[in-house]
Amino acid sequence: MFWRSILLLPTLVSASNWNWEQIDLERVDFPETFLWGTASSEYQISGAEKLPNCQWAEWEKKGDPAIKGGQTSGSAIEGWDRYKEDIALLKEMGLNSYRFSVDWSAIEPEEGYFDKEAIEHYLDVCKELKKNNIEPMITLHHFTHPIWFEEKGAFEKRENIDYFVRFAKFVFTELSNDVSLWCTMNEPTVIALMGYILGEFPPGKRGIFLAAEVLNNMLFAHVAVYKELKQMKNGDASQIGIVHSYLKFEPYSGWNPIEAMPCLFFTKNLHQTVMDFFKTGEFSSMFFQRESVPEAKESFDFFGLNYYSRPVIGMKFSLKEFLGPTCFPGEVMTDMPYPSYAEGFYDALIDCGTLGKPVYVTENGIADEKDDRRELFIKKYLYALSRAISDGVDVRGYFYWSLIDNFEWAEGWSMKFGLYECDLESKERVLRDGSKAYIEAVNRHNQSHELLEGLISC
Numbered sequence: 001m002f003w004r005s006i007l008l009l010p011t012l013v014s015a016s017n018w019n020w021e022q023i024d025l026e027r028v029d030f031p032e033t034f035l036w037g038t039a040s041s042e043y044q045i046s047g048a049e050k051l052p053n054c055q056w057a058e059w060e061k062k063g064d065p066a067i068k069g070g071q072t073s074g075s076a077i078e079g080w081d082r083y084k085e086d087i088a089l090l091k092e093m094g095l096n097s098y099r100f101s102v103d104w105s106a107i108e109p110e111e112g113y114f115d116k117e118a119i120e121h122y123l124d125v126c127k128e129l130k131k132n133n134i135e136p137m138i139t140l141h142h143f144t145h146p147i148w149f150e151e152k153g154a155f156e157k158r159e160n161i162d163y164f165v166r167f168a169k170f171v172f173t174e175l176s177n178d179v180s181l182w183c184t185m186n187e188p189t190v191i192a193l194m195g196y197i198l199g200e201f202p203p204g205k206r207g208i209f210l211a212a213e214v215l216n217n218m219l220f221a222h223v224a225v226y227k228e229l230k231q232m233k234n235g236d237a238s239q240i241g242i243v244h245s246y247l248k249f250e251p252y253s254g255w256n257p258i259e260a261m262p263c264l265f266f267t268k269n270l271h272q273t274v275m276d277f278f279k280t281g282e283f284s285s286m287f288f289q290r291e292s293v294p295e296a297k298e299s300f301d302f303f304g305l306n307y308y309s310r311p312v313i314g315m316k317f318s319l320k321e322f323l324g325p326t327c328f329p330g331e332v333m334t335d336m337p338y339p340s341y342a343e344g345f346y347d348a349l350i351d352c353g354t355l356g357k358p359v360y361v362t363e364n365g366i367a368d369e370k371d372d373r374r375e376l377f378i379k380k381y382l383y384a385l386s387r388a389i390s391d392g393v394d395v396r397g398y399f400y401w402s403l404i405d406n407f408e409w410a411e412g413w414s415m416k417f418g419l420y421e422c423d424l425e426s427k428e429r430v431l432r433d434g435s436k437a438y439i440e441a442v443n444r445h446n447q448s449h450e451l452l453e454g455l456i457s458c
Contacts, residue, residue: 038419
């Protein structure tokens with residue numbers, strides 16, 4: 001294994017680097033029917049007070065260090081109750097799509113009991129979006145599920161998949177008349193990493209073999225949900241996909257095996273395993289017996305890409321830390337432990353394009369509390385996106401993370417991803433200056449195509 005890893009080192013250090021001084025960031029072009037939006041998850045915008053039957057609400061009770069500083073989500077930004085206000089912000093920005101999650105614990109707080117008021121709420125959200133010409137995209141599992149499901153072992157057990165399929169079919173039956181874009185799961189690899197390797201997400205376990213089994217079961221659950229929903233009313237008219245967190249780790253020093261080995265481990269198990277699953281129909285991680293799932297190759301109508309950066313692992317000569325995140329010289333760090341790296345966004349889009357299905361950028365954004373890097377981040381990443389499209393990748397939409405600052409899981413309230421900041425007492429939403437770059441890009445796109453349509457009609 002060691003010498004095999006050494007031979008693979010060139011694949012870890014082949015990062016792209018563009019000369020940004022020679023690039024015109026205004027030279028971007030997107031398809032006429034392109035979807036411009038933002039993304040959210042229900043728990044992050046509504047919190048434990050609204051969703052007390054969610055396993056994350058229980059996890060919060062552990063306090064620090066489970067959640068940074070012992071912070072709690074509380075009522076978060078009151079996303080559940082202020083959805084009309086937030087949809088108005090989307091419309092004001094010129095956006096035409098919104099990705100959000102339907103929280104399983106709200107719909108089925110007790111096993112077998114489906115809350116009619118909760119599903120009516122989501123129906124109202126969908127209709128309000130449609131009324132404002134905003135296309136809804138629903139995520140069925142965005143890190144959260146009911147406590148009762150967690151107590152059964154959640155996705156640790158293959159037999160529990162049936163509960164998730166039942167929930168998905170119920171939601172699809174109720175909402176598919178108004179929704180044609182569906183994401184089954186958000187970032188299964190992140191759940192495996194954070195919940196079962198690092199232990200920083202519920203259930204807080206640490207075991208690489210169990211993590212591999214959970215990832216396998218979640219991918220299997222996606223295939224099962226896809227097959228069931230496509231057979232239902234509106235199934236043929238719906239586009240159903242999965243959301244993948246694109247994580248290709250790079251060693252700071254390509255020659256250093258102490259850095260390269262963890263990069264190989266994480267890249268294989270948190271990225272390549274998923275790509276191979278959908279390309280070949282085979283699930284194979286370093287710690288799991290190969291399983292053949294031939295249906296996987298045709299189990300998605302689109303591929304959802306969540307991309308923020310590429311993690312860099314370098315040796316730290318410190319008594320407290322030996323390995324840790326870092327960046328290369330000249331790179332700009334975000335508030336999260338990774339740099340801004342638009343070239344990697346382009347590479348990820350090219351890679352996802354090899355799956356042969358349309359791609360949606362289901363998340364991309366920057367944590368930037370000072371708001372001194374957001375504008376340039378947006379311009380560079382949109383340039384990289386436009387370049388990938390011009391080079392042949394069928395990208396159908398882009399969803400910025402996020403519309404408003406929200407509860408960032410184990411990071412609590414410390415990470416400010418929102419285009420809008422939010423006062424946690426008054427809940428007032430205030431647009432950040434750096435966010436205007438996104439609004440301007442969207443408006444330029446809308447105006448250029450309106451002008452083109454006008455010329456054609458003449």
